[in-house]
Amino acid sequence: MDKKVRVRYAPSPTGFLHIGNAQSALFNYLFARHFNGTMVLRIEDTDIARNVPHGEESQMENLHWLGVDWDEGPDKPNPKYAPYHQTERNKEGIYHKYVQKLIDEGKAYYDYTTEEELQKMREEQKAKGETPRYGGHWYNASQEEIDAAKAKGIKPSVRLHLPKDHTLEWDDWALGHISFNSDNLGGDFVIEKNNGMPTYNFAVVIDDYLMDITDCLRGADHIANTPKQIAVYEALGVDHPHFCHISLIFNPATGKKLSKRDKNTLQFISQYHRHGYLKEAIFNFIAFLGWSPVGEKEIYSKEELIKAYDPNRMSNSPAYFDQHKLDWMNAEYIKKMSVDELADRIMTLVHENDSEEANKLNDLKMSDDDLRALLKKVIHIHQRDVYKLIEIMDYAWFYATILDQDLSYDDFANFDKDETLAVLNGIKDAVKDLSDDTTPDAYNDLIKKVGKDVNVKGQKLYFPLNIAFTGKSSAPQINEIMAVYPVATTVKLLDKAIASLN
């Protein structure tokens, strides 16, 4: 790398941060950090009609949550390159300056075709089974024709004139060498709309050029745009950045690009946050969508990914979104995280109150301290067997409302009634005068002692307790669950269980 690396993530604020957006942002981020370069955030908002309110803010918030940050952007302008919104750049006449230059040099021209005419043309071509293309009529238009169109008040767009039978090629980090023929691009294309806005394929070139972007990493859906952009670079007489087309994310169920209509897959980063996925896991997982490191290791921290990142290892085949794998990875992170850290994360979700699970916990009306204490106990029990934080929240709610739960005592039938009663009564006697902060260890000793006293051990001792305290004969360490309950609750649960046997 001879030049200082500069990359950019350039979303259009037409929606919220989608998993594909995040992937593209993340690889730019890894690229920048790996090569000690600069990450730029640029907002491509030239399609005014499609911009959504808060789209931009939301993108930035979710990027921050994920841990993808940038060095330059609307919020951190570098005077040398600002502004970072294309609409603002357009107001400064940045794009038109270059459009005019190309017109003056005869490389671009005004096109007075109306929208209706274009549409008609395309339909006719499609009907004939031809590829829709613009024939370049106004490139050769006579002065009379132009005057006539002007007189009608038609506002022209500007098109770039493409050289004939010309090879447009590049070396792609992911795809290797790619080449297109200029004759297959659909004809001369618009670079300035008749409302004065630059088109995407033009603005992106001007901005990447002016912002000294060295490497352009973007989704593979841009492959077909790249030759057009290279044509603009060539018309301008400047070098283009090194391109990298990132594998698209596919839905294994449909075999197609992940679509916003795929209801079975969470689409937006905010949804993953809400559902209790850890940002570390999401970051790790997305980094493996379209890229893989050397070796067998799969759990990578952000720092490790930055170090290991190598653009030569970008994949050229589709990246399938494997929900099971993501869940597994999230579970790995949950297992490794400290109880305190997990409690903090869950408390944040509770305060954000943005899921059914958070809602239920808030309805408990517990103080933050009490809820946190409860969560820590529950985390300790379930950290090893959940995929998502909301499952821990569910368990916490279940234990907190255990007296209201409809527990099944059916499994008592598998055990000797007298022995079971002896165990339950023995535990009740041993427990009733204890304090609420009795430790799991103390409960463990207590269970063993009662077992000895009534001469019952093994499954005959533990299963009835599992049933009494959770409604199921299989449960995690029952002494830890007992420590979650206030003693009064424990006693009531034992009474209910005993009553069910009589």
Add this chain to the structure above:
RNA sequence: GACCCGUUGGUCAAGUUGGUUAAGACACCAGCCUUUCACGCUGGUAACGUGGGUUCAAAUCCCGCACGGGUCACCA
């Protein structure tokens, strides 16, 4: 239809210059551990779309076919 790209076990996915016992993960199965569940550990089943080449040797290179995908806007 045109132009580009892809095709490795049930799923995801390594395999950058042709020679590998064709990694690894998820899932599944078995064993161990454990009061049970889960975790963890050990082991196991299972793959190069198809037809032709080139070569001593092809998952890897070339051509055809099939299948899949992306893009064909005054959207980005």
